[in-house]
Amino acid sequence: MSFNVNTNDIIYTKTRLGVNARAPIRNTEGIEVGDVDDRGESIVAPVRFITPEVRAEFLREARGLIPESPFGIGNDEYRISEYARKLLEDAEQRVITRRQCH
Helix, strand or coil: CCCCCHHHCCCEEEEEEEEEEEEEECCCCEEEEEEEEEECCCCCCCCCCCHHHHHHHHHHHHHHCCCCCCCCCCHHHHHHHHHHHHHHHHHHHHHHHHHHHC
């Protein structure tokens, strides 16, 4: 199972500490299976899932893509957070690429 963030689903909020991004996480069928709430001031972004099984699958993928935390703290939560942030970044890059092509 692969995961993604749809570019149209991202909600940005400007705060005094920066820009926050919130978006649902979807599986390959497009079904919402969780969400990420990336806050500029947070080291680890909160990521929620609809079931423990989805979280476990997300973590399996994250372990294959994201190295251990350089801080040595909560490596599973760190990897989940960084993978979710990577999905957000990938979605943002798709928007930038589309705009440059037009």
